[in-house]
Amino acid sequence: MKFRDDLRIKTATSWFPPDHETAEDAVAAGKLDQIDADKIGVTRLPVATRLSAPELAVEAAHEAMARAGWSPDRVGLVLHTWIYHQGHDMWSPPHFVANEIGSPEALSYGVYQGCNGAALALQLAATQLAADPGLGAALITTGDRFEPPGFRRWACDYGLGYGDAGTAVLLHHADAGADAEPDDYALVSLATATAAELELMLRHGDDFSAAPLTHNPYIDLRRPKKSYMAEFGKEQFSEIAGRLIRRVIVDSVHDAGLELDDPRIKYIALPRLGVSVLDAIYTPILDEVLKVEALRFGGATGHLGCGDFLANLADLRDHASLDPGDFALVIGGGAAWTWACAVVQVPEAGV
Incomplete structure (x- = not known):
């Protein structure tokens, strides 16, 4: 999907609580073994x-509003x-977020699409703003807290540790000269692809x-996945x-009017x-289709659920070397199963 030339991400923010739990402490407490800790590969959550x-989402939203210098x-x-x-x-948590940021009359609703929710919310917001310019601007937020007894952040899934965070993005159509603060990005394109038959993976055997x-006193994604793999094997999912x-990488780049080897594409x-998980599923594809640096920002955060996508937009701005005119890709996926890839560009002066 190619968006209008004036669609902008004003800013992206992440808000992390000050407390954390290290992988070392989790191993010492018996929450996971060292082999699983190495597969997860994070220092702390x-x-x-x-x-x-x-x-947590409201904290990220307040930070985004302050960074943009916007009135609610x-x-x-x-x-x-x-x-x-x-x-x-x-x-309804969306209405809570809207009220807490001072926008109680904003149209508010939830988007539930697993860990790909933020990408789909970004796409929905873009299409809704295009269809109804009177809405003004959109706020997209994520927020999750993976606490026991219902969730075991180190052990509920294979190869993942879950970190708590709120994230936010402000999306709007640029109006030349209207904002003192520059936009973080132009949102150029976003491609999605779905394999709905894989929904069985998260309920197999139950x-x-x-x-x-x-079925279990806490969220246990390993059990149905193990049951699914025993019947269908790992090869089908892979x-x-x-x-x-x-597909989403290729489609998003082509929708943006670019070629895969365009030197202006700096990162994914x-x-x-x-x-x-990244080495088994993502790296082989990237080595094949896209010769740019792949950035991994989760070493000290773990998986943020649907917060990964927006947090990565914030970290690209703050920790990657991007100049005006440069492009970057952000990719994500969510059970069970949709993948998404967005192309963003750092705006050039006066554009």
Whole structure:
């Protein structure tokens, strides 16, 4: 999907709680063994001991608004996305976020698409702003807190450690001369690809239940994945994942009007998955189709659920060497299963 030339990401922010748990401490406490720690490959995970998941999103949103120098009444659309418990049952965290940032009349709703939720929310916001210019600007937030007893951040999945964070992006159509602060990026294109048949991977071997945590006292993604792999093998998932990761990279670059070997493409930011997962699934595809530096920003954060995508936009700005006119890619995926890849460009002066 190619977006309008004036679609801009005003800013992207991440907000991490000050507390953390190290991999070394987790091994010492028996939460995982050293082999699994090496497969995850992170030094520590941020841990929220005070704030709820949507409050983490609000912190990131406040930071984004301050960085942009925007008044809350400029935001007409709020999209919030998450993968785990938001602190209350049968409740709407998007409306909480909108109210807390001072935009209580903004159209607010949730986007639930697993760990790819932020990418899909970004796409939805872009299309909705194009269809209804009266909305003004959009705020996209993520927020998750992976706390026990329902979640075991080091051991609920293969090759992943889950960190707590809030992230936010402000999206708008540029109006020349209207903003004192420059935009972080132009959002040029975003491609998605889905393999809905893989939804079975996260429920294989389990009947449909009447209430949460019926099959296990905590979220355990390993059990159904192990059951699925025993029946279908790892090769089926690897083939589908590799094919669709390749597709979203190629499609996003071509939609942006670029070639894969364009020297202005400087980086691709990878999802904050474990080193074993990235090396097995993503690296072979990148070596084949895209000869740019692949950035891994998750060493001290772990996987942020759907927060990876927006956090990577913030880290690209703050920790990568990008000049005006340069392009970068951000890629992500979510069970079960959709992948997405966005092309962003650092705006040139006066553009």
